Amino acid sequence: MTILVFGQTGQVAQELQEQADVLALGRDQADLSDPGLCAEAIRRAKPDVVINAAAYTAVDRAEQEEALATVVNGESPGAMARVCADLGIPFLHVSTDYVFDGSGSEPWRESDPVAPQNAYGRSKLAGEEAVRAAGGAHVILRTSWVFSAHGANFVKTMLRLSETRDALNVVDDQIGGPTPADAIAAALLEMAAQMQAGKAGGTYHFSGHPAVSWAGFAREIFSQARRDVSVTGIPSSEYPTPAARPLNSRLDCAKIRSDFGITPPDWTAGLARVLRQLECSE
Known part of the structure; x- marks a missing residue:
């Protein structure tokens, strides 16, 4: 099975390359700001499956660059999906919990109404x-709070800050499921294989469990990394950002378990894997 991946240096894209023999396209080969080039890249490669693991992910900057974010996150995936539909091949696309408004405390289900609260979510x-x-045959995989040993993410930011700080204030009223990028990649590859064999797709949720706040996530990072850093939880109002963040990022992952047999990951175990990788790379 020939798998074409849009994205080369992102967290999920790197994990896909580590776990499978894929053709990964970087920005120099397929710039997502040009939907036509993305469509042509698929026609030229003639793959069996396409996975879009690339995106505009600068959440705050998107408030000033919503038009660009919408091309990258909206128009280009649409162009990819149309070509895949024409060719009769599955298309898998990574999305986000930010399509919801972040209200309440119950995990979001795939059928719940969407109401993004920022430009990134709208895109x-x-x-x-x-x-x-x-x-065409497709999967939209919504996930949240992605982390890995690659790129920029919360885990690496906390570790960097711990080098010079022994106390941190971290938001404690945003709750979600940190999700290891390697688990997302594994889920995408499993879904791709099942779809190639005729399985129907749709929209699915996939995030780590148990639910935790950013402050709780930070405490677990420092505990596992054996860093003596005190974490004080603060409300989002004390850490204003250009883009509003959802307070409730919990995702209900029952559907992906039922339809594909894929179990959401324990993020604490994923964190241990990432910390080992980072130690080995030092």
Whole structure:
């Protein structure tokens, strides 16, 4: 099975390359700011499956660059999905919990109404709608709080800050499921294989468990990394950002377990793996 991956240096894209023999396209080969080039890359490669693991992910900057974010996260995935529909091949696309408004405390289900609260969320919702409208076999995989040993993420930021700080204030009223990028990659590859064999797709949620706040996540990072850093939980109002963040990022992952037999990961075990990788790379 030939798998074409959009993305080369992102967290999930790097994990896909480590776990499978894929053709991964970087920005120099397929710039997501040009939907036509993305479509042509698929026609040229003639893959069996396409996975879009690339995105505009600068959540705060998207408030000033919403048009660009919408092209990258909305129009280009739509162009990819239309080509895949024409070719009769599955298209798998990574999305986000930010398509919801973040209200309440119950885990979001795939059927719940969407209402993104920032430009990034709106751009990702545009991508979801374009992928569905293409009419082909597809998976939209919503996830949250991605971390790995690659790129920029919360785990690496906390470790960096712990080098010079022994106390940190961290937001404690945003709750979600940290998700290891290697688990997302494994889920995508499993879903791709099952779809290649005829399994139907759709929209699915996949995030780590148990639910935790950013402050709780930080405490576990420092505990596992044996860093003596005190974490004080603060409300989001004391850490204002250009883009509003959802307070409730919990995702209900029952559907992916039922349809594909994929179990959401224990993020604490994933964190241990990432910390080992980072230690080995030092």
